Amino acid sequence: MILACIVGALQAAMFQSVEPDKSTLIMQGNAKEYCPNCGMDLAKFYKTNHTHNGKQYCSMHCLHEATKGTMPKDVMVVDTKNLNFIDASKAYYVVGSRMKGTMTQNSKYSFLTEDDAKEFQARNGGEIMSFEKAYEVAGKDFVSDMKMIKAKREGGVYAKGKEIYETKCTKVDKNIYESIALLKDDLKKFCQISADGDLQAAALYIWDEPKNVNVVKKAEKIVVPKDARCPICGMFVAKNPQWAAMIEADSEKFYFDGVKDMMKYYFKNNKNFNKLFVSDYYKLHKIDAKNAYFVVGSNVFGPMGDELIPFASQNEAINFAKDHAGKQILKFEDITEEMLKGL
Incomplete structure (x- = not known):
């Protein structure tokens, strides 16, 4: 420090x-x-x-x-x-x-x-x-x-x-x-x-007097309450904020210690959620899970072991996969329950 x-x-x-x-x-x-x-x-x-x-x-x-x-x-x-x-x-x-x-x-x-x-x-x-x-x-x-x-x-x-x-x-x-x-x-x-x-x-x-200046909104991070537990594994999510994922449903928010557990919850509840967010691996920004790219099978592990590692851009996902022996790069719609069982 x-x-x-x-x-x-x-x-x-x-x-x-x-x-x-x-x-x-x-x-x-x-x-x-x-x-x-x-x-x-x-x-x-x-x-x-x-x-x-x-x-x-x-x-x-x-x-x-x-x-x-x-x-x-x-x-x-x-x-x-x-x-x-x-x-x-x-x-x-x-x-x-x-x-x-x-x-x-x-x-x-x-x-x-x-x-x-x-x-x-x-x-x-x-x-x-x-x-x-x-x-x-x-x-x-x-x-x-x-x-x-x-x-x-x-x-x-x-x-x-x-x-x-x-x-x-x-x-x-x-x-x-x-x-x-x-x-x-x-x-x-x-x-x-x-x-x-x-x-x-x-x-x-x-x-x-520049023309067409757009003020870019400052990137957000997923802010995890200290007492929030992952509904799949029971761990306190705030202990590993860099891996945080979340689902927003009506007035409720569910926090997860990785994409893997979030997706298990998503499938367990019959995909009845539209607002899903993950943390970009490099920048830690809060990004829409449905627009993200996920690297599978790399030598980088999350709190629960093998993990789907999220990125905002395809190029970042490709570079990470090259550097860390990633086996696949998936979009949200490519993730299946069967695939999660192998992680």
Whole structure:
């Protein structure tokens, strides 16, 4: 448990991030802590910050977008090692290292000295180059990075932002704001949220005005009462929640410690049930048993031994069967009483 917590904490801390009091912000006003191009928190992505013409950007990507691909002069960049702003034209950039980039799949970190850049390169890989060359690489990366950003936003950020905006905010007119940063800062007044991730998601949803955004309902799990016993074997089902299955009948709910016992009960009662649910083996989500895929004869056993192991998708069932010597993959309608006697 302690090891898991430590690993989780290390994963949560991004390399680009610094504590707000260790960041230098050059802009004025309430929105000075946000990138004017994308709205992201500048301290959170501080080690890739660039400044130009009085604006501070979270990344080389946003600088490139703001300058429309025209090589800018008088750019300052954060020295990754010492966290000071330095003249970008004199900096040594390490491009393409193993460290995650900001707004790009091809990371770009800068250093005051070549020795510092080489030290970073030795640990993390990448190529050392000048600002001009790094800016040129950002231009070549720009289209693919925009596709990556678009996919990420459409893959869940917009949906999260829509749900937050519609449930926790009063309506906002984005047209009165000059930048997404100003909009995001004002959302602190119009929304009942404070977490930066929530503010960012809501701001992106409002600013980008994406079409046809569907809020995906959070997946449920089968919640088993502590005193629920399996009506077939008598075991307390809550002791093995990852194997839980259930039948809903009128005002009653029946809980089982595996699909096998649920199906025995189903046949014993002459199939007079329509609402049957099982737990997806990998995600533990509550899924409709009649739409699930079941692996039989594998080397993985449930609380009652041989088991029908459920999956939401056929591909997951196939992969599991390959990895665990599964003999068959069945749909709900393929399960028979005779087959259950052999388990």
